Every structure is written in C-alpha cells, then in structure tokens.
Amino acid sequence: MTALRYQLRLEKEWEHTEERLNNIFVPNICELYYTKLDEELMSCISDEEFEKYKNKSNLATHIMLTQSKRLQELRDQEYFEDFRHMELQKIIHNFYEDQGKSERIKTFPFPRQYASIALWLTLFFAVLTPFGIMDVFMDRIWLTIPLSTLIIWVFYLMEKIGDYSENPFEGTYNDVPITSISNTIEIDLKEMINNHSIPSKTEPVNGFLM
Structure with missing residues (x-):
C-alpha cells in the first residue's frame, strides 16, 4: 500500500x-x-x-x-x-x-476531445450569455452585467471541478x-x-x- x-x-x-x-x-x-x-x-x-x-x-x-x-x-x-x-x-x-x-x-x-470540447463550449456559452439575457432587462440594462457574471461563474466553476476531478492522485488540494x-x-x-x-x-x- x-x-x-x-x-x-x-x-x-x-x-x-x-x-x-x-x-x-x-x-x-x-x-x-x-x-x-x-x-x-x-x-x-x-x-x-x-x-x-x-x-x-x-x-x-x-x-x-x-x-x-x-x-x-x-x-x-x-x-x-x-x-x-x-x-x-x-x-x-x-x-x-x-x-x-x-x-x-x-x-x-481523460479523453482530450471531451475535455477540450467541454472547455470551449463553456467559453462559447460565457460569450453569448450577456446577449441572451439582455432582452429581459431592457429597462434596467445594468443588471445584465452582474447576472451574466454570476451565470458564467457557475458554469465555469462546474467545468473546473470536472477538470480537477479527472486526476484524483495528482498531489493538489483536490x-x-x-x-x-x-x-x-x-x-x-x-x-x-x-x-x-x-x-x-x-x-x-x-x-x-x-
């Protein structure tokens, strides 16, 4: 052991x-x-x-x-x-x-194609998110910034958790x-x-x- x-x-x-x-x-x-x-x-x-x-x-x-x-x-x-x-x-x-x-x-x-696609899709989603919720806050457009930041942060955090979980024996804090x-x-x-x-x-x- x-x-x-x-x-x-x-x-x-x-x-x-x-x-x-x-x-x-x-x-x-x-x-x-x-x-x-x-x-x-x-x-x-x-x-x-x-x-x-x-x-x-x-x-x-x-x-x-x-x-x-x-x-x-x-x-x-x-x-x-x-x-x-x-x-x-x-x-x-x-x-x-x-x-x-x-x-x-x-x-x-972990298969690189899966890991790479997951990262690029997350970044693509992050770019489009502000435009997707802009219509919801037409009268208060400034709310788009904090809300889109929160949504992007949640999805990016999930992607990073998956990234680190792929290697459970690498010697880091995870x-x-x-x-x-x-x-x-x-x-x-x-x-x-x-x-x-x-x-x-x-x-x-x-x-x-x-």
Missing part, C-alpha cells in the same frame, strides 16, 4: 503540476517518491528483500508477488489448510485488481487523501497485532489533508 501510494503521486504531464510544485497550497509530495519511499519500505521489509525491488518499475506489484509466494510457502509447511490459503490469496487478488484500477485512473488521461487513508489503515492493523512501532496520525498541512 505504501509503494502504491507513492507511485500514484508521481506526476504526469497532463496534470495540474504547476499548482503542486509551487508549494503554496500543499506540500511538495511528488519528490518524496525518490527521497522517503526507501525509508518507509525498509521499515516494513528486510534489506535483502528491498534490494530485489530497487530496480523494479512497479514496486507494489512485486511486493504482492512476494506475499503470494510467501503464502504458498506457509501452505506447503501446513501453517493453514487449503481453504484459508484460498481466502488469503483472494485478498491479494482483490487488492491487485484495485491497484490496477487506481493505476489506470492515474496513467490514462486530491483523494490517500496518504491519510493508508496511514489510518496502517495504524489500525498495527494496533490489532500489538505492534509498538505505530506511526503518528497524518495531520492537515496548510489546511489540506493529503
């Missing part, structure tokens, strides 16, 4: 990276993939195992592969029966499917808070097994929870 979280935060050229890298609204989290990922992974796995993953392009996938092999080894040693083995493998399979869905959302941009989610899951799991190395809870930075 930690490896996947860092991978999802790597930048893509179609994302709003200019609002992430200026470090005004949110912390600069993209570079953490290269500076903090090793440290976090080595707190969970051995140095020998970590060396096997260093040159892999998809760390999360190879970590799950190792987990699957380890489950088979435990089954061969009869730590559990076939039914439990199947259920545990099903959990890894489901997690792998969810990882693939997340990676496809991250890796493949992100899905995957860091906080994974941190909460890690805390819960470690508390269940009475592990003493429980991390501190992720706190908001500049008013935003990542």
Whole structure:
C-alpha cells in the first residue's frame, strides 16, 4: 500500500503540476517518491528483500508477488489448510485488481476531445450569455452585467471541478487523501497485532489533508 501510494503521486504531464510544485497550497509530495519511499519500505521489509525491488518499475506489484509466494510457502509447511490459503490469496487478488484500477485512473488521461470540447463550449456559452439575457432587462440594462457574471461563474466553476476531478492522485488540494487513508489503515492493523512501532496520525498541512 505504501509503494502504491507513492507511485500514484508521481506526476504526469497532463496534470495540474504547476499548482503542486509551487508549494503554496500543499506540500511538495511528488519528490518524496525518490527521497522517503526507501525509508518507509525498509521499515516494513528486510534489506535483502528491498534490494530485489530497487530496480523494479512497479514496486507494489512485486511486493504482492512476494506475499503470494510467501503464502504458498506457509501452505506447503501446513501453517493453514487449503481453504484459508484460498481466502488469503483472494485478498491479494482483490487488492491487485484495485491497484490496477487506481493505476489506470492515474496513467490514462481523460479523453482530450471531451475535455477540450467541454472547455470551449463553456467559453462559447460565457460569450453569448450577456446577449441572451439582455432582452429581459431592457429597462434596467445594468443588471445584465452582474447576472451574466454570476451565470458564467457557475458554469465555469462546474467545468473546473470536472477538470480537477479527472486526476484524483495528482498531489493538489483536490486530491483523494490517500496518504491519510493508508496511514489510518496502517495504524489500525498495527494496533490489532500489538505492534509498538505505530506511526503518528497524518495531520492537515496548510489546511489540506493529503
């Protein structure tokens, strides 16, 4: 989960990276993939195992592969029966499917023709709106300006919300808070097994929870 979280935060050229890298609204989290990922992974796995993953392009996938092999080894040693083995493998399979869905959302941009047409139609609508409501306020023509501004602002805001929602893992203030989610899951799991190395809870930075 930690490896996947860092991978999802790597930048893509179609994302709003200019609002992430200026470090005004949110912390600069993209570079953490290269500076903090090793440290976090080595707190969970051995140095020998970590060396096997260093040159892999998809760390999360190879970590799950190792987990699957380890489950088979435990089954061969009869730590559990076939039914439990199947259920545990099903959990890894489901997690792998969810990882693939997340990676496809991250890796493949929303169809550009749809995004471009939506933007141009919004701008075209904004240009025509003042002329469309001018007849309504013939006796008070000055009301055309504030009313058309309000209508244009509403539609433009809706377009921008859709634009930012296309990339939920880009590391801006509109992100899905995957860091906080994974941190909460890690805390819960470690508390269940009475592990003493429980991390501190992720706190908001500049008013935003990542």
